[in-house]
Amino acid sequence: MSLPRMVGVFGGGRMGSGIAQAFLTSGSHVIVVEEGPEAAERARARVGDGLAKGHADPEALARLRTTSDPGELRPCELVIEAVPEDAALKAQVFALVEKAAPGAVLASNTSSLSIGALAAGLAAPERFLGLHFFNPVPVSALIEIVTGPRTDPALVTLAQEWAAELGKTPITVADSPGFASSRLGVCLALEAMRMLEEGVASATDIDTAMTLGYRHPMGPLRTTDVVGLDVRLAIAEHLARELGPRFEPPRILRDLVAAGHLGRKTGQGFYTW
Numbered sequence: 001m002s003l004p005r006m007v008g009v010f011g012g013g014r015m016g017s018g019i020a021q022a023f024l025t026s027g028s029h030v031i032v033v034e035e036g037p038e039a040a041e042r043a044r045a046r047v048g049d050g051l052a053k054g055h056a057d058p059e060a061l062a063r064l065r066t067t068s069d070p071g072e073l074r075p076c077e078l079v080i081e082a083v084p085e086d087a088a089l090k091a092q093v094f095a096l097v098e099k100a101a102p103g104a105v106l107a108s109n110t111s112s113l114s115i116g117a118l119a120a121g122l123a124a125p126e127r128f129l130g131l132h133f134f135n136p137v138p139v140s141a142l143i144e145i146v147t148g149p150r151t152d153p154a155l156v157t158l159a160q161e162w163a164a165e166l167g168k169t170p171i172t173v174a175d176s177p178g179f180a181s182s183r184l185g186v187c188l189a190l191e192a193m194r195m196l197e198e199g200v201a202s203a204t205d206i207d208t209a210m211t212l213g214y215r216h217p218m219g220p221l222r223t224t225d226v227v228g229l230d231v232r233l234a235i236a237e238h239l240a241r242e243l244g245p246r247f248e249p250p251r252i253l254r255d256l257v258a259a260g261h262l263g264r265k266t267g268q269g270f271y272t273w
């Protein structure tokens with residue numbers, strides 16, 4: 001097995017707990033670092049619930065350790081950062097990890113920040129890359145491997161092997177705004193919103209064009225409801241700044257977010273849930 005025997009996950013929220021679960025069920029030991037003892041306990045419960053739902057063998061949970069002490073990361077060969085999407089916070093975390101586990105490969109689960117920019121403060125940027133998992137991690141089949149300008153090519157090959165051992169398919173993407181997944185996914189969704197604004201068709205019919213016509217499992221508007229309209233607005237604004245006005249968020253998206261209609265989580269988005 002090429003998977004690291006000991007993996008650290010910094011931040012055990014929605015993504016971090018799923019990432020921990022994926023490595024545990026594939027045989028690794030995992031240490032999850034959280035903000036404080038109570039948050040560490042909550043992370044333990046999240047991972048435990050996920051393992052139980054996935055009918056994992058009891059040994060998997062026995063390989064989990066949760067803590068609020070980053071010093072415990074010392075034996076880790078790989079540490080994946082999954083704290084909130086805030087560049088300054090992530091930089092603080094990287095500094096702690098490089099001190100605690102100086103030999104470890106360091107990865108970020110960022111969904112939008114530049115891997116090159118995140119690597120700027122690192123002592124060993126060649127041992128750093130993006131490992132972008134998808135939600136929910138245990139059932140999602142994709143890992144987007146994002147190579148920074150100074151990432152060692154041998155590390156990219158290793159990460160591709162890890163992805164396969166986790167039962168996932170890796171794609172390898174250069175460090176660019178929105179990587180491959182968000183850039184294409186948001187592009188399609190913004191065009192669907194503009195079509196809805198222009199009265200081209202109903203939300204259901206626009207989505208059905210993609211589900212039946214192109215075999216997408218979900219249409220772009222329903223996907224936006226599931227992801228959260230606020231999340232997609234933030235990504236569109238970021239892509240508009242980085243890539244130009246073709247990613248400018250349509251009025252309908254801004255209006256729905258301003259009205260608090262964020263999709264499935266609030267009960268109303270392009271659909272009523």
Ligand SMILES: NC(=O)c1ccc[n+]([C@@H]2O[C@H](COP(=O)([O-])OP(=O)(O)OC[C@H]3O[C@@H](n4cnc5c(N)ncnc54)[C@H](O)[C@@H]3O)[C@@H](O)[C@H]2O)c1
Nearest residue numbers: 011012013014015016034035082083084085109110111135
């Ligand atoms: N949610 C998604 O669908 C998704 C998908 C792909 C990537 N991502 C990315 O994954 C990352 C995490 O997102 P999430 O949805 O899991 O967020 P989340 O808020 O569910 O989890 C973040 C966790 O980090 C912990 N945390 C915060 N500050 C910390 C600190 N200083 N030390 C240790 N732990 C700390 C929080 O307590 C929380 O449990 C973000 O970069 C996000 O962009 C999210």
